[in-house]
Amino acid sequence: MTTAIRGNHQRLLSLTQLLTSYVRHGRNHQALALFSQMFSAPDLALDAFAFPLALKSSAALGLPRAVASLHSHTLKSGIFSNPFLASSLVDAYGKCASIGDARQLFDESPQRNAIVWNAMISLYANSKDVAGAMELFQLMDVPPTEASYNSIIAAMAESGDGLIPAIAFYEKMRLAGLRPNLITVLALLPACVKLGSLNSIKEIHGYAIRISIHSDPHLGSGLVEAYGRCGSLIYARQIFDETTNRDVVVWTSMVSAYAFHGDAGNAMCVFRRMESGGVVPDGIMLLSVLKACSHAGLAGDAVRYFEVMTKEYRVETGSEHYSCLVDVVSRAGRLEDAYEIIVKMPVRATATAWGALLGACRKYGEVKLAEIAARELFEIEPENTGNFLLLANTYAAAGRFEEAERVRRELEERRVKRAPGSSWVLSRRDFACGHPRGSDAELEKGADPNRIQRYKQFDGAYNSRRRSKREEEN
Template identity: 60%
Template sequence: MASYNSNYLRLLSHTKLLASHVNQGRHEQALALFHHMHTSIALTLDPFVFPLALKSCAAIQHPQLGTAIHGHVVKSSFLENPFVACALVDMYGKCVSISLARKLFDEIPQRNVVVWNAMISLYAHSNHVADALELFESMDVVPNASTFNTIVAGLSGLDEGSFRALKFYRQMRELGLKPNLITLLALLPACVGVAALNLIKEIHGYSIRNDIDPHPHLRSGLVEAYGRCGSLINASNTFRSINERDVVAWSSLISAYALHGEAKTALEIFRQMEMAKIQPDGITFLGVLKACSHAGLADEALEYFARMRKDYGLEASSDHYSCLVDVLSRAGRLYEAYEVIRDMPVKVTAKAWGALLGACRTYGEVELAEIAGQALFEIEPDNAANYVLLARIYASVGRHEEAQRMRTEMNERGVKAAPGSSWVVYQD
């Protein structure tokens, strides 16, 4: 009896240390400890150990050990434990493949809502939202808030998914499920997608009434959402209510003012951020460069672009280069913009070429327009806007044969211009 108690206490102590390693991101140490526990003759592992080890396998992409643990789980008849089953499904989805995760999911004898959520989450986070929805519809257990959170987040990330995300949120409320922090964070992008300012205010009020409001991620998300929906006053007020403003909060406010052409204010906020000793990141500088672009501040944009690496050691992404090309193009400095594109150390995107092509029409620059147009035809051959824009540039300088050739090429490639459309949100 004393030996049993001693072994139990040793297992408990090891399990606590294992959990500490996993929760603190020390996954190599966690798996080394798991190996020691597994090979110890004196210890008989219980179901609480395996989800921890599987979580570390998923975190550091260790599928061989994960599949070996799967074999031990089956031999020990632990697959019926929902937490073990959930961890296995998650590990397969993140380390091996979604299809094998689904195969395992289908073989689990007793699936509670936690196991269902694991598979739905894998689909949603892998951009297989249609599969997540199909699995949701086939659930044989009652979904919980986490189920809806995953679906709402997945739909919010789709181009046309905002309305469907809001529909799922209403369905969640009809079932009497209470939204939590994750729900609100998932819902905000959907609100922005349909410019539902009233719903953003509703979310804000709900968060205050339910004591979720102090969370910094939510307040930063509200700053961004208010800004994107045009309510700079609410964005600014929410920002000022944040006691400890991190880089996300500052960047959200800078982007809000930049989006609405308030360049001077955006750049002043950036100056205040630097004075507050908050280290800007790449997203911060995207907001700064967009502010310069809207205000035509080409020289300032070049200066900030240089400071990214010089002062903060940040490498410019294709989005940063696209913003720089845009600001130079808007200012009429088309050949400087073209030089930036030619010297880009990262992949040139359609955004950069599109900014140059659009400016070529404004300034009547045909030679560069042809170069930009040909590049865009290769990157996005089915985008009719590029053909139409180049045709208009030709027509504007009297080169009607080339304009007609663009229209003919569109027809030959089967490229069709999308019809115009609009939508209206009706709110009570």
């Protein structure tokens, strides 16, 4: 190797390391700019290591044309057949173009090893297409790896099918002689939480202990959340105490578990311990703290912590944080303060925020703010009948029955149908259910439609007024 060639090789290596650093830290614009300089340099022959990095940045920025251009260059340079590069192309197309484009590229790939297969299976799984992922899994002409199984298990766990298919596939993985790893366990936990299956969580926890991954902070936070959601705060706290090197995610999981069960005292105690330990809270922790304050009715603490986290810790806040703060303050009866928070929000107020204010106005009899909140809600979600009913109830509770009647008429004019409850009614041995077209069904059967009992959810004062009005008319 000549001195010039050796120098070019060393330069390519150094630039590729810098490119890797840019991509790893999310500096994707800088990464693509550097790659462009490298590509334009006549004395540098880019290899199959630089292109995947550029593809990753292009996908992160949502640049399908850049991906297509890179694809074209790999074909011209003759490195497209590299399986590592092919898997990167499949992944990039799937993330910023379409799964169809990725599948076409996958089908045209000359050499498909397990990495390429896993990239395509992962795309199907991440798009929640369990059937597509399973179909491709069955077509694999190379032995599946742990990553192949993990993608399917994660997709099953997140789908409506839930835990049982995911567990079955987990058992299939073990029978195939593959060892479930940390990713497998983390994928199974959400399904256990959805089913509220405490025994399944214990089994997974036991397996994690047997393969010595139970001390991992990621698993620790997952187990704390899983045990907490399934009602076992004792186990959650035990896992929390045993987890070493606790990061903000682990601390947040414990605070969230206490907040979920309304134990604001322990939630705030854990949060203060985290603060004293020098761990910086993030946006998810702020949300957990606000929810804990909401359950305990600690409006003052909620406002104080919100200000501390946003001003001192520079926590980025979004609509969910403000909506939760509005809910806490509204529940405490501080309706003007809640309205002021909504007005001063740096983001557009959501239906959740206005709904919290409207519900509190109904509780505390504040008509003026209820009207303001209702107007906003009618615009944001015009099909939500609950907003009309809350406003009507607020009017009725204040004795303003004419306005309550007007809202009811407006509701009927918009032809908005309330989704019925699941209550069943027996009247004179006739069964009636709350189907929205129940009366039509009865008419079709020739039954008396008057036997179908309909109920309004207006409060007692409004219903009483309506009954009195009917009696006067009769």
